[in-house]
Amino acid sequence: MWYLESYDNQTDLIAGSYLLLAITGDEIRELIDVDESELPLEMGPYPVALADVPKFAKYYRGRFQNQLRS
Known part of the structure; x- marks a missing residue:
């Protein structure tokens, strides 16, 4: 299973977790x-730019919550 997670920058803790279907x-x-070459892609902390989050919407049921703090 794949998840898209958001992190709280102040605590470095997971602020939200979204199951990608x-x-x-x-x-x-x-x-x-x-690019992980020909190896299977390992689940890990890959950074995703905020502007790229909508690309994941079709794989998630529900709404992404804004977890950003100013």
Whole structure:
């Protein structure tokens, strides 16, 4: 299973976790432009720019909550 997680920058703790449904490692590679060569994509902390979060919407049921603090 793949999750998109948001972090609280002040505490470095997970602020939100969103289960991504029916997404493959290849689709993750395309969405976040990660190159792990021919190896299976390992689940890990890959940074996702805030502007790229909407790309994940079709894989998530529900709404993303704004977890940003100014």
